[in-house]
Amino acid sequence: ETGVTQTPRHLVMGMTNKKSLKCEQHLGHNAMYWYKQSAKKPLELMFVYNFKEQTENNSVPSRFSPECPNSSHLFLHLHTLQPEDSALYLCASSQDLIQPQHFGDGTRLSIL
Amino acid sequence: AQKVTQAQTEISVVEKEDVTLDCVYETRDTTYYLFWYKQPPSGELVFLIRRNSFDEQNEISGRYSWNFQKSTSSFNFTITASQVVDSAVYFCALTRNTDKLIFGTGTRLQVFP
Numbered sequence: 001e002t003g004v005t006q007t008p009r010h011l012v013m014g015m016t017n018k019k020s021l022k023c024e025q026h027l028g029h030n031a032m033y034w035y036k037q038s039a040k041k042p043l044e045l046m047f048v049y050n051f052k053e054q055t056e057n058n059s060v061p062s063r064f065s066p067e068c069p070n071s072s073h074l075f076l077h078l079h080t081l082q083p084e085d086s087a088l089y090l091c092a093s094s095q096d097l098i099q100p101q102h103f104g105d106g107t108r109l110s111i112l
Numbered sequence: 113a114q115k116v117t118q119a120q121t122e123i124s125v126v127e128k129e130d131v132t133l134d135c136v137y138e139t140r141d142t143t144y145y146l147f148w149y150k151q152p153p154s155g156e157l158v159f160l161i162r163r164n165s166f167d168e169q170n171e172i173s174g175r176y177s178w179n180f181q182k183s184t185s186s187f188n189f190t191i192t193a194s195q196v197v198d199s200a201v202y203f204c205a206l207t208r209n210t211d212k213l214i215f216g217t218g219t220r221l222q223v224f225p
Binding site: 004040041042043045048056058088090092098100101102103104105106108 | 116145147149154155156157158159162203205207212213214215216217218
């Protein structure tokens with residue numbers, strides 16, 4: 001298996017639920033990213049991890065909690081989300097912070 | 113501040129037509145990188161090209177070509193002889209020597225048979 005894999009592809013959850021999005025990369029990259037893509041808005045960078053250390057938190061609400069246990073895996077833990085959090089969440093990885101980023105297919109999240 | 117503008121929200125063409133997607137950027141940095149990504153209906157973003165600010169040579173890759181003009185802060189993308197499989201949303205992006213990619217809002221290209 002190669003590339004960047006995100007699971008699940010689709011997630012529907014209530015506002016009081018707790019769920020996690022998973023991202024896995026088999027490219028040997030050292031940097032991983034979470035992006036949010038809402039309708040008719042630019043892609044928004046949420047978090048960046050470089051060598052498992054968080055280097056960027058782009059003013060993301062605390063109801064989103066990232067975790068990077070190793071360079072190959074990245075999680076986004078979700079709790080008490082709001083309807084406006086419904087979006088496509090994309091994970092990406094890159095060899096280092098200025099190399100091209102490779103994206104996963106995304107998780108389509110719907111908050112009821 | 114850095115900014116990427118893709119003024120064309122949506123473009124529709126018929127197969128075999130040439131189409132140019134515009135990208136205008138703003139930055140005060142002298143060193144920066146520009147990217148184009150393709151997002152097909154399946155959702156994943158596919159990297160197409162990276163260009164650094166010191167390399168203004170235009171690039172051609174098959175039916176794709178890119179025109180980088182620092183004088184007008186533009187990095188336009190042309191698809192020659194478009195095909196239905198080119199239908200996607202295309203994003204232009206900018207970054208300094210850091211991790212933060214600034215994306216434009218994207219241009220949706222629809223190629224009809």
